[in-house]
Amino acid sequence: MRNKEVAEKFYELAKMAELAGDNPFKVRAYLEAARRIENLTVPIEELATEDKLTQINGIGTSIAEKIKQYLREGKIDKLEELKKKIPETLLEIEKIPGMGAKRAKVLYEKLGIKTINDLKHAAERGLIRTLPGFGEKTEKKILEGLNSMKDKTVDRVLLGIALPLAEGITEKLRKNSPVKKILICGSIRRMRETIGDIDILVTSEKPEKVMDAFVKLPEVKEILVKGDTKTSILTFENLQVDLRVVEPDSFGAAIQYFTGSRQHNIHLRELAIKKGLKINEYGVFDLGTNKKIAGETEESVYEALGLQWIPPEMREDRGEIELAEKHELPELVELSDIKGDLHMHTVYSDGINTIEEMANEAMKMGYQYIVISDHAKALGIANGLSIERYKEQKKKIEELNKKLKPFKIFLGAELNILSDGSLDFPDKELGIFDICLAGIHTAMNQSEEKITERIKKAVSNKYVKIIVHPTGRILNGRQNYNVNVDALFNEAKKYGKVFEINSSPERLDLSDLNAKKAKEQYGLKLSIDTDAHSVDSLLNIRYGVGVARRAWLTKEDIINTMDLNEFEKFLKRSKK
């Protein structure tokens, strides 16, 4: 599947066209096309061969031709032409805060500036301020921007870091300042896997007191801006937090606006215009009379546009607005639907808590069952278990099950898919497990063909039910290994196998788009598991549920929403 690759090309094309000063609407069309391609769950090659590209909203004959040319020849004529006209290195200059395409173009045309280095020299010699539309301050800002760019390493942090941080802040504000309503918005509310900055919205009768309390929080490393309606601070993680105070009758419109996504909001505003309305962060207004018709609650904003309220996790302009118009939004899976966790480790392998401790925490969370799935022997580094050790574990579990009834613990294993696709143990040994999970932990550098074949072999194994962290990615860490997920999903469909959404914040694997594809294109079931190595990390389940909701999954799509009774029947069925 080459969707990502093709989308990247169109992002590049949009950037270059913008630098070249092309019609802004043409630039927008390229951007829109890139986004649409990125969000597809079917391979773009398929649509190209079947001549269905123009069925995608935002892709017409001209862009369709460019896609076909790229797939065929690995290049797009238009992009090659642009590169002859404009040096690609100008894209670097655009990354400096305050520098956009227009200014980059002026710098190139008037001073011949092509690279960051050229720019630095020109700014240091005071040449920038002589340009039309530039001044002393802009020149200074450029130099500052060049310096700050250097110490910026990672620009997005994991949801698993940002969400607890934001919750800590809102909790303290709620206790220590006169806030009425308070809500975390932005990409956190949409449960995106990584977060650029934190947006918190409040209503209050004494905004200045809220702002004072905010800047005095222990999380604050630096105050960036402090005003009556907006204050921004930097935390010690170098994460920017914006706190905004809004009027109570605009709270709904404001949280809608600041939750985004940008594309979702643009689409909503276009829809509003068609209906003779205007929408902004203050409310929904009648274009004719300029009278406000909604804004106090988020529901009222969507309703004014004739839409169902859309869950934040769906707000990416991937077709959710069209569904909301028809009142056909899916009922997304919820945290409270999860009845058990199927993937966790204990002191038997590399976990830090005992089976009983894990079970107790799970019961506290309201679960009806768990699967203990410690590592198997091939993963020596994680103290992987031999069959004998699993048999000991089985005895222990049987004892606990008597004690903890009606709660139930199942014996599982996280088997290793070895470099040739075989597992830690021969099939005849696997009968002792209630359920087998399998995943790749070694030899991740193999070719796509090899890795795909390896996992396919595990999928077809009679005893393996769930493939864990299927693409192996580590967010802000390592790339996923090369694997053809379509081939895996196809194989899983044949054998009725399940793929995991791993809730560990640095994995979230499958990703939202892959999980969406698994359901929509292959009709697969998924599991949402934590891969917990301690009682605390069992709580990570909410991140996995977030991914599932972003993938538009319902309760029925997730196997561990079954109650204990159904789940036992499910295990029996799959053993046949």
Added chain:
DNA sequence: GCCGTTTTCGGCCCGACTGTTTTCAGTCG
């Protein structure tokens, strides 16, 4: 370059902020 229960031509999201300007362009989210 795309798109159409007001359009096949003439539109194409909204507001805040900054710095450069005497009314606005560029950038950002």
